[in-house]
Amino acid sequence: MEAAQAQHTALPGEQLAAAMVVRLAKGVMAPDEEIAELDALIEARFREHPHAEVIRSLPGMSARLGAEFIAATGGDMDAFGSADRLAGFAGLAPQPHDSGRVSGNLRRPRRYHRGLLRTMYLSALASLKSCPASKAYYQRQRGEGKGHKQALLALARRRINVLWAMIRDRECCHASLSAPVAA
The missing domain is CATH 1.20.5 (Single alpha-helices involved in coiled-coils or other helix-helix interfaces)
Structure with a gap:
């Protein structure tokens, strides 16, 4: 040694x-x-931000995703007027793409905020682990024949509607608010 x-x-x-x-x-x-x-x-x-507590109360919405939501929307929900316009801005509200005798073609709009779509998609994905209501809605969409991505986008659209209502009413998410509702 x-x-x-x-x-x-x-x-x-x-x-x-x-x-x-x-x-x-x-x-x-x-x-x-x-x-x-x-x-x-x-x-x-x-x-x-005044809506931070409400946004964070939605299952699957982390502080980072909430910050991305605020950045994408500008933090002012009055600028959109309705949940449908917010969903259209996020690319979650399909627009008709009809031509001539062909009708019923629905597609994502050409112009939408990709960051907001990503935020809502990731929050929907995260909510599958933490929220039984989201998981039930996702499973129902899969049972109707939708693929994984389509079911997640449908869940993201539903979550836009819920988040819009929560911000409008200034209420945090409770178990009764996130209960599965027939859509």
């Missing part, structure tokens, strides 16, 4: 390599710290 401890082999450039490793490690860790700081700032700013 003494002999092993007494041996010190030094390679040329060893100290330079060690300094480079330390510098690279700091460079890798710096963005993670910045992201954590930005997340904390976003969450703090979101909590200052």
